[in-house]
Amino acid sequence: MAHRIEVGFRSELDDPREAGVLAGIRDLGVRSIEAVSVSDVYWLDADLTSAELDAIGARVLSDTVAQVFAWDGTQVRGSEPWLRALVVTYNRGVSDPLEATILKGIEDVGISKGGRARSGVRYVLYGSASTEQIDLVTTQLLLNPIVQHVFQGDEDAFPNEPMYEFSLRRVPLSGLSESDASAIGAGLGLSPDEMKTIRRHYVALGREPTDVELETLAQTWSEHCVHKTFKARIQVDGETIDNLLRSTIMRATRALDKSWCLSVFEDNAGVIDFDGDNAVCFKVETHNHPSAVEPYGGAATGLGGVVRDILGTGLGARPILNTDVFCFASPSTPHDRVPAGILHPRRVFKGVRAGVADYCNRLGIPTANGAIRFDDRYMGNPLVFCGTVGIMPTWAAQRGKQQPGDLVVLLGGRTGRDGIHGVTFASEKLDDTSVNRSRSAVQIGNAIVEKRTIDAL
Incomplete structure (x- = not known):
């Protein structure tokens, strides 16, 4: 059975998040929304008694000095009439970073019933605004629509997830025109020249690349991983610099050759003797x-x-x-x-x-x-x-x-x-x-x- 626990600051206290959200709404150019209330929402997929829900709310999910909680339908912050009330949570398949912590906390207080957990945030808006303005605030401030959504009242908090089935997929590069191959490469951050190199390699192998192989090449050849800009040939004020990183910082470090440089330009970080x-x-x-x-x-x-x-x-x-x-x-x-x-x-x-x-x-x-x-x-x-x-x-x-x-x-x-x-x-x-x-x-x-x-x- 799925349970819902809501946690919020006591009515006489201010939640600093509320002022931050209201300022963000102002930054979007919406001035007619006058106030915001914020509370946290947690869903638990386990067969829990009333006493266990109270224990979880008081000992795991809230600070009872400053916060209150309620479960299964009761709201703790934000009263009607309001302009809009909505709960933002993660989409299916997107990792919820709080899930493991919630389940570990429940286990630590002696409740070992397994199950799953989800988290969300409830926003209540007061004032006036058009539907377009509310949509703007929702999609540009309150959530990232790629990984989050507004939880609907009839939505199943814990739907059955489909089982993954492996399927080997190959990308037919050899029969594509250069423009079509470049279009595929552009979606992976690969330049036309890089795609030509990849095509030549797989032609020599006598087969087409798999989707995973293409993704792996795109990752390892990315700007993030190999710093193509730093390694490029750059012209500045009539001077040609071949490999900016090697010809400046690395060159000076190698020339100085200090004994206290224990590990430089060869690991995840630099190390010097202290x-x-x-x-x-x-x-x-x-x-x-x-x-x-x-x-x-x-x-x-x-x-x-x-x-x-x-x-x-x-x-x-x-x-x-x-x-x-x-x-x-x-x-x-x-x-x-x-x-x-x-x-x-x-x-x-x-x-x-x-x-x-x-x-x-x-x-x-x-x-x-x-x-x-x-x-x-x-x-x-x-x-x-x-x-x-x-x-x-x-x-x-x-x-x-x-x-x-x-x-x-x-x-x-x-x-x-x-x-x-x-x-x-x-x-x-x-x-x-x-x-x-x-x-x-x-x-x-x-x-x-x-x-x-x-x-x-």
């Missing part, structure tokens, strides 16, 4: 494209990625602090000056800041320093530069040497339909369709699982 016994591990990375189309999730997973790289350097470093640099267009830009299909800079600014802050808090890793710059040239694509510092013993700085027969342990959260084509998306040029077309390329972060991974390692 005091003879301990080493400092440092990694920075941009997450610009994802943050342009889904600011909160793009920035959060950008930070999660550099923390992961610190964990995966040498024999493993422990992350101790984060840093960041953000560059946006002016947040005071008039709405009529924002190009079609581009998120307003204020929304990007707020989403990126919140994404990094929330992820840092859940990991328990402080942001020690940062910088921010506003320039209208960042209108279409912000700069979101995230970094993490870790510590490790000097003897652990070198990569381990794998041997045939070694076992591989995969750690992480459950995967879903979110994050598909995340790295190939980095090779694409942003345009006025990117926000709606590519939001599913942004993975839903799971800071709790990464925190547990940090503690385990």
